[in-house]
Amino acid sequence: MFYFEDVVVGEPLETPALTLTEAHVVGYAGLTGEWEPRSTDEVASHRSEGGGRAVPDLLPICLSSGLGWRAPQPPLAILAFMGFEWTFALPLRLGDTIRSRSRTVAKRSMKDGGVVVEEREILNQRGEVVQSGRLTLLVAKRARK
Amino acid sequence: MAGEERRYFDEIQVGEEYLSPGRTVTEADIVIFAGLSGDYNVLHTDAEFMKTSIFGERIAHGLLGLAIQSGLLTRGMRPFATIAFLGLRWKFKGPIKIGDTITVRAKVLEKRDTAKPDRGIITLQRQVLNQKGEVVQEGETDVMVERRPR
Numbered sequence A: 001m002f003y004f005e006d007v008v009v010g011e012p013l014e015t016p017a018l019t020l021t022e023a024h025v026v027g028y029a030g031l032t033g034e035w036e037p038r039s040t041d042e043v044a045s046h047r048s049e050g051g052g053r054a055v056p057d058l059l060p061i062c063l064s065s066g067l068g069w070r071a072p073q074p075p076l077a078i079l080a081f082m083g084f085e086w087t088f089a090l091p092l093r094l095g096d097t098i099r100s101r102s103r104t105v106a107k108r109s110m111k112d113g114g115v116v117v118e119e120r121e122i123l124n125q126r127g128e129v130v131q132s133g134r135l136t137l138l139v140a141k142r143a144r145k
Numbered sequence B: 001m002a003g004e005e006r007r008y009f010d011e012i013q014v015g016e017e018y019l020s021p022g023r024t025v026t027e028a029d030i031v032i033f034a035g036l037s038g039d040y041n042v043l044h045t046d047a048e049f050m051k052t053s054i055f056g057e058r059i060a061h062g063l064l065g066l067a068i069q070s071g072l073l074t075r076g077m078r079p080f081a082t083i084a085f086l087g088l089r090w091k092f093k094g095p096i097k098i099g100d101t102i103t104v105r106a107k108v109l110e111k112r113d114t115a116k117p118d119r120g121i122i123t124l125q126r127q128v129l130n131q132k133g134e135v136v137q138e139g140e141t142d143v144m145v146e147r148r149p150r
Helices: A022-032 A059-068 B027-037 B047-051 B062-073
Strands: A012-014 A078-088 A097-109 A114-123 A129-139 B017-019 B082-092 B101-113 B119-129 B135-146
Touching: A022 A059, A022 B027, A022 B062, A059 A097, A059 A114, A059 A129, A059 B027, A059 B062, A078 B062, B027 B062, B062 B082, B062 B101, B062 B119, B062 B135
Parallel strands: none
Antiparallel strands: A012 A097, A078 A129, A078 B082, A097 A114, A114 A129, B017 B101, B082 B135, B101 B119, B119 B135
């Protein structure tokens, strides 16, 4: 585990990549009940710019939190996800491959744990930033011996 | 819904409110979300460890709550003629536990013109409430919506 004390401001972290498949989109739609035509209606999706089913906008950030667990660093001892601000810059389609890049921009010690502010970008296979934003996390401190 | 008419920017009024049906968040939701996202944090997957935590039990992933509310609200309003989801500002204020029933309350906060005359930006304020009426998540979402074609 990576505790509050171990977090270094400015140090970049890059995750492995993941290809977005039809299974992700269908599984996500079923779980959330969000059946947007642009991501679940093949015929309607071809009438829009770009064409073809789009990946639901909130799915990549969900996947990036899982990718974070596979990064070459022990996982962060997160006590709570406090909030985030997020921008959607470019659409993703079935078959696109994403990875996430992040770095801590601020940390603040509190009585129990500390607050860590992280900047995160999700990139596609061409290296374009498709989504990005800033996350605020409450992270545990190392237990005192 | 088949043939459900999408609402254009022009028709949507600031101050309009929407309320979703309720939805009980189950253990299955959390297990499926962990599998889909790959986020197996002990907060969501280790019942024994979580007995010793401040929550006393497993809690839903914050992003699962966000994703569920997004789908849930589509059952409480007619869809907008959305071109793109632009961004959001979101706060996770309290845990969603297994068996909690959530509803979404939303309100049109702001309408803004854009450089292009065929579209506008709408900001929705959203609150996710549990069965006790506590706000467990809240925030604002910005979407780009088509104007009625001339």
